[in-house]
Amino acid sequence: MRCPFCHNPDSRVIDSREADEGATTRRRRSCPQCGRRFTTVEEAVLAVVKRSGVSEPFNRSKVVAGVRRACQGRPVDEDQLALLAQQVEDTIRASGAAEVPSHEVGLAILRPLRELDEVAYLRFASVYRAFTSVADFEKEIAELKARTTGGVDPAPGPAGGSAGT
């Protein structure tokens, strides 16, 4: 590991410990040239396995690119796309798997995208879930409507306490 101070190509590990419950390893390093110390964090690559069986590192910008296409003409900005990609990565990492099939990445995209923009969500879902007919759209739209208009919260149960004094 190159020294970030003097750019000496070599450094010595003086301490190594696991962090984040073993998900990452932090190494304290010392530069033999300038003597300064710095820390590196090593993290396993999160791999996405495509249908072809080929795996590649999870790439947030790929998520952004896919979602951006679905968001064309929609009031969604780059910050929101970046945030969505972050949420997707967090969701996948939270599963604790080192490798995930690509369709799980798609699944992880659907939920936050639905919150972000329903039209973009429909576009994305139509490709991702391979809608084959208008009926597929109708069903999905019915579900979206049920979420938005049917948002009348069920009355709080007796335990919820309609706190009448």
Ligand SMILES: [Zn+2]
């Ligand atoms: Zn140095």
